[in-house]
Amino acid sequence: MAEILAVSVTDLVKTYSSRSASPRSGRRPHGSGRRTRTGRAGRGPAAFSTSPTPSPTPPVRQAPPAPPVPSGDAARPSTTPDGRIRAVDELSLTVPTGTVTALLGPNGAGKTTTVEICEGFRRPDAGEVRVLGLDPWADAVALRPRVGVMLQSGGMYPGARAGEMLRLVASHYRHPLDPAALLDRLGLAGSAGTPFRRLSGGQQQRLSLAMAVVGRPELVFLDEPTAGLDVQGRRDTWELVEELRTAGVTVVLTTHAMDEAERLADQVIIVDHGRVVAVGSPAELTRGGAEGQLRFRAPAGLDLGRLLLALPDGTTVQEGPAGHYLLQGTVDPQLLAAVTAWCAGNGILAEDLRVEQRTLEDVFVELTGSELRS
Numbered sequence: 001m002a003e004i005l006a007v008s009v010t011d012l013v014k015t016y017s018s019r020s021a022s023p024r025s026g027r028r029p030h031g032s033g034r035r036t037r038t039g040r041a042g043r044g045p046a047a048f049s050t051s052p053t054p055s056p057t058p059p060v061r062q063a064p065p066a067p068p069v070p071s072g073d074a075a076r077p078s079t080t081p082d083g084r085i086r087a088v089d090e091l092s093l094t095v096p097t098g099t100v101t102a103l104l105g106p107n108g109a110g111k112t113t114t115v116e117i118c119e120g121f122r123r124p125d126a127g128e129v130r131v132l133g134l135d136p137w138a139d140a141v142a143l144r145p146r147v148g149v150m151l152q153s154g155g156m157y158p159g160a161r162a163g164e165m166l167r168l169v170a171s172h173y174r175h176p177l178d179p180a181a182l183l184d185r186l187g188l189a190g191s192a193g194t195p196f197r198r199l200s201g202g203q204q205q206r207l208s209l210a211m212a213v214v215g216r217p218e219l220v221f222l223d224e225p226t227a228g229l230d231v232q233g234r235r236d237t238w239e240l241v242e243e244l245r246t247a248g249v250t251v252v253l254t255t256h257a258m259d260e261a262e263r264l265a266d267q268v269i270i271v272d273h274g275r276v277v278a279v280g281s282p283a284e285l286t287r288g289g290a291e292g293q294l295r296f297r298a299p300a301g302l303d304l305g306r307l308l309l310a311l312p313d314g315t316t317v318q319e320g321p322a323g324h325y326l327l328q329g330t331v332d333p334q335l336l337a338a339v340t341a342w343c344a345g346n347g348i349l350a351e352d353l354r355v356e357q358r359t360l361e362d363v364f365v366e367l368t369g370s371e372l373r374s
């Protein structure tokens with residue numbers, strides 16, 4: 001049976017004029033401030049549909065389709081022949097209904113542009129986007145009551161009180177959640193009477209989250225929902241996302257926090273240079289590729305060349321710091337046996353020998369050459 005998709009994006013392309021490159025001047029640096037929405041004026045949060053769409057993408061690793069390019073904060077985006085910034089470059093992805101999908105990628109990878117196109121705030125140059133089976137740009141009015149968008153600083157009235165704003169948003173929906181209960185749920189009960197501009201950054205972010213979900217949407221887009229939140233704020237947000245999933249709501253979030261993706265996501269999509277470079281559950285992604293690594297301690301200065309000769313092809317070995325050895329490759333019983341046999345044969349006691357699983361961050365760094373922040 002065909003999987004029902006909440007979001008389907010095919011061969012999406014979006015370029016920007018390099019002259020307009022004040023990339024969202026009001027955006028926060030990651031982990032600190034907040035994002036200013038720069039989309040189409042006058043458009044509010046949308047919501048989600050459940051139209052079946054054919055041939056969902058199975059959650060498997062994909063070979064990076066683009067040649068490796070240095071990534072990370074200092075990476076330059078690729079440009080078109082006429083000098084435009086290629087923010088999204090033939091990107092395709094699917095989001096099954098009722099799941100949590102995390103979009104990961106280095107700064108400038110194209111995550112927000114992709115999400116803003118799905119939200120109907122930006123128009124793509126090429127490609128097809130379906131949100132709940134509809135076109136987010138052409139069918140914006142139909143989608144609005146079905147899709148929740150976590151707005152950042154844009155779209156808020158600085159002088160309006162938190163409780164008033166949430167009640168106002170709730171009044172646009174037929175069956176909203178109780179605004180007072182939602183404020184309480186997100187630790188904002190004591191701030192209901194506080195004007196928006198006097199809320200702390202974290203409180204503003206929690207209010208944005210409340211506004212995204214108060215209308216009981218079918219689908220919610222959350223752009224870095226916990227960036228800059230304190231421990232309790234992160235926990236509250238994570239619990240809310242888990243409750244949304246339990247209630248059958250589809251959640252698409254962007255994040256730089258690996259623990260957030262690992263904890264919340266059914267599906268992780270890693271984006272780099274405007275393209276999808278890997279898709280899968282956290283477990284699938286960390287299982288693939290080089291599988292794992294093996295560490296042990298032994299006297300410093302072992303002959304690594306000789307050790308390598310005793311190991312299966314494809315294994316790498318390095319020492320660092322002195323006396324600490326790291327083997328990477330396919331970690332299986334044969335590798336373990338080869339290491340211990342070589343040590344025994346050379347009268348070496350390998351201490352603290354342990355197999356380590358790759359983490360999502362290892363996978364991310366491998367694929368993008370860039371480090372996630374947690």
Ligand SMILES: Nc1ncnc2c1ncn2[C@@H]1O[C@H](COP(=O)(O)OP(=O)(O)OP(=O)(O)O)[C@@H](O)[C@H]1O
Binds near residue numbers: 017088
């Ligand atoms: N309005 C704009 N004008 C010009 N360039 C832009 C604009 N918005 C984004 N860009 C550029 O497009 C590329 C993708 O940006 P985007 O914000 O989508 O990436 P991102 O993955 O969300 O990054 P981050 O993690 O830093 O938020 C970047 O090179 C960015 O500088």
